[in-house]
Amino acid sequence: MAGRWVAGLERTPITPDALTISGVGLCIAGSVAVYFEYVSGWFFILGGALFVIGSILDILDGALARRSGKGTPFGAFLDSTVDRVGELFMLSAIGLVLMRDGSEWGLALAFAAIGGSFLVSYTRARAEVMGLKADVGFGSRAERVAVISVGLAFAPFGSLPYVVAVLAATAWLTVLQRILFVRNQLLKRP
Numbered sequence: 644m645a646g647r648w649v650a651g652l653e654r655t656p657i658t659p660d661a662l663t664i665s666g667v668g669l670c671i672a673g674s675v676a677v678y679f680e681y682v683s684g685w686f687f688i689l690g691g692a693l694f695v696i697g698s699i700l701d702i703l704d705g706a707l708a709r710r711s712g713k714g715t716p717f718g719a720f721l722d723s724t725v726d727r728v729g730e731l732f733m734l735s736a737i738g739l740v741l742m743r744d745g746s747e748w749g750l751a752l753a754f755a756a757i758g759g760s761f762l763v764s765y766t767r768a769r770a771e772v773m774g775l776k777a778d779v780g781f782g783s784r785a786e787r788v789a790v791i792s793v794g795l796a797f798a799p800f801g802s803l804p805y806v807v808a809v810l811a812a813t814a815w816l817t818v819l820q821r822i823l824f825v826r827n828q829l830l831k832r833p
Contacts, residue, residue: 649706659713662704663722669697670729674736677795681743684799691795694733698788701726723768726784730760733791734810737803749804752811759814760787766821779824780817787814 652662673693680686704722708714738753763782770777787810794806 648703649710652703652707653711657707658718659704659708659711660715660718660721662700662707663718663725666697666700666704667725667729669693669700671697671732673697674729674732677733677736677798678739680740680798687795687798690733690736691792691798694729694795695788695792697729698792701729702785723764727761727764730784730787730791731757734760734807737791737794737807740798741803741807746804749807752804752807755811756807756814759811759818760784762818763814763821766818766825770821770825773825775825775828777821777825780820782810782813782815782817 670693673690675690676686676693677690680690701722704718705714708718708722734753734757738750738757741749741753759782763780764784767777790806790810790813794802794809798806
């Protein structure tokens, strides 16, 4: 399915960088909608939908860059940097909603989820700089996007504290998995 979308995008003047910027813009718009959930419970759904669409664009930008030859080193850097921004805004909005609802532990877990998600990406990037792999773990970006999206769909029923708990736990477990994976690779070197 994604392959067909990328093939269609190849025939347009749309650049990977345009997809990157559009994706983060939609993720930020989604986080604003989530923050204003007190206006209507439907804002959770709207925020989740914008976040999913923005995240899909984020997936397509790299695929378009690789397949079309329109990619640049700056575009790759921009993409990896902006990925963190969309997730940061959404997890911050969720944390603010939890704070407004009086869930201090939920807010603390949102902070932990933010830190963990940043470290998941950092551990992989750092390992790659060392010529190693660190693409293990079950808390990668795609999984985090899925958990956030499902959590927002069920947010009117009180799911957010549990969602951020799952996000925080899986992110930190993934960081630990990646650290141990890199350590094992280094121990096997002569």
